[in-house]
């Protein structure tokens with residue numbers, strides 16, 4: 393029989409055997425024949441490593457060699473590529489990455505935290521060794537958005553890239569919205585479904601989305617990765633009443649990561665936003681992610697798919713392995729590291745848009761006038777306002793949507809109200825996606 397394969401098998405070492413690692417083994421077993429045809433050779437896990445050898449992971453690990461010292465994989469001639477699925481920005485994942493890339497071993501990872509912090513250094517090592525550093529699973533899970541931005545959109549000047557980058561938050565927000573269930577209960581469910589990070593505060597405080605945005609911004613704008621420049625707010629302070637008020641006003645709340653490059657620098661922010669119902673992001677539900685990129689020739693690109701969970705994430709990891717087998721890879725961040733430019737951080741205060749403001753206030757005369765005076769003096773124009781009494785135990789809710797204006801005026805409004813004994817707690821500010 394003719395051998396249809398162009399190459400000998402691609403021999404894979406898999407480090408980290410949790411949600412994603414287990415998914416990779418299942419996928420490679422299930423689709424082995426098809427993958428071999430597409431890759432030009434069989435893609436075979438030959439060695440595995442994780443923290444606990446004896447843990448039951450629900451997959452048969454007996455065919456694979458167990459390796460205690462994961463770093464020894466870097467220099468083994470019988471391993472063609474190492475896949476890192478441990479997680480964590482520093483620590484064992486970074487040590488392993490450095491060992492592998494220094495030793496000229498192709499490296500595939502799903503670790504956005506590590507890339508957001510050390511991506512440039514790792515890309516330099518990969519470049520020096522002329523080897524693959526691939527990370528499709530790191531951003532928006534199964535959606536081929538790294539490929540889409542690196543390759544498909546490569547000819548375009550990108551004006552803006554934004555989207556829903558965290559499946560856990562999207563699952564929490566949309567389940568709270570649809571089923572009226574509480575935050576903690578839904579978070580627990582997202583953890584059970586394998587969506588959440590080892591430390592779920594990375595999800596709900598927006599850090600995970602900021603890691604992903606850092607990577608996307610570099611790909612979109614040819615800039616150096618700059619995680620520290622991402623202004624990050626999570627969903628902890630979104631309350632059920634915000635979701636209800638947003639709905640009454642014709643919006644849905646989504647955690648949005650957005651990067652935009654302009655004359656005054658690079659603007660990068662992750663924060664809960666009000667998304668108009670006629671925007672496609674308003675219809676991205678559950679663990680789905682979506683990324684929008686606006687290019688000067690292609691127009692608006694919209695990528696959507698599963699952003700978390702074993703199957704979708706494994707799909708992205710194995711796509712990277714197929715690229716390694718095909719010998720199809722290039723610069724990790726779409727151009728040589730030396731061609732990436734540093735960028736100033738744009739002043740958020742100068743951004744123009746509409747804003748939702750929610751106050752909890754004392755139920756007494758003059759409170760609305762006090763808020764209205766603060767907006768007037770700060771130069772904020774009100775488009776609509778809702779006041780709801782009684783149904784809140786802790787005061788009266790006042791929700792405002794402003795006309796488009798500079799964000800610095802919103803800050804000024806809040807500064808003017810700071811310390812007022814009419815207000816209960818901290819006001820909620822969410823910008824409105826245009």
Ligand SMILES: NC(=O)c1ccc[n+]([C@@H]2O[C@H](COP(=O)([O-])OP(=O)(O)OC[C@H]3O[C@@H](n4cnc5c(N)ncnc54)[C@H](O)[C@@H]3O)[C@@H](O)[C@H]2O)c1
Nearest residue numbers: 408409410411412442443477478479484502503700701705
């Ligand atoms: N779960 C998802 O939906 C998803 C999606 C995209 C990307 N990711 C990323 O994939 C990576 C893995 O995520 P996961 O959800 O599979 O995590 P997990 O917690 O389910 O699995 C982690 C694995 O790494 C091993 N590990 C942890 N610390 C180790 C150490 N010090 N030494 C050796 N092994 C160690 C654990 O034993 C476990 O096998 C992370 O970088 C995560 O951010 C996850």
Ligand SMILES: N[C@@H](CCO)C(=O)O
Nearest residue numbers: 558559560587588589
């Ligand atoms: N914890 C991440 C996993 C995918 O990167 C999420 O919820 O989106």
Ligand code: NA
Nearest residue numbers: 528531533535
């Ligand atoms: Na992806």
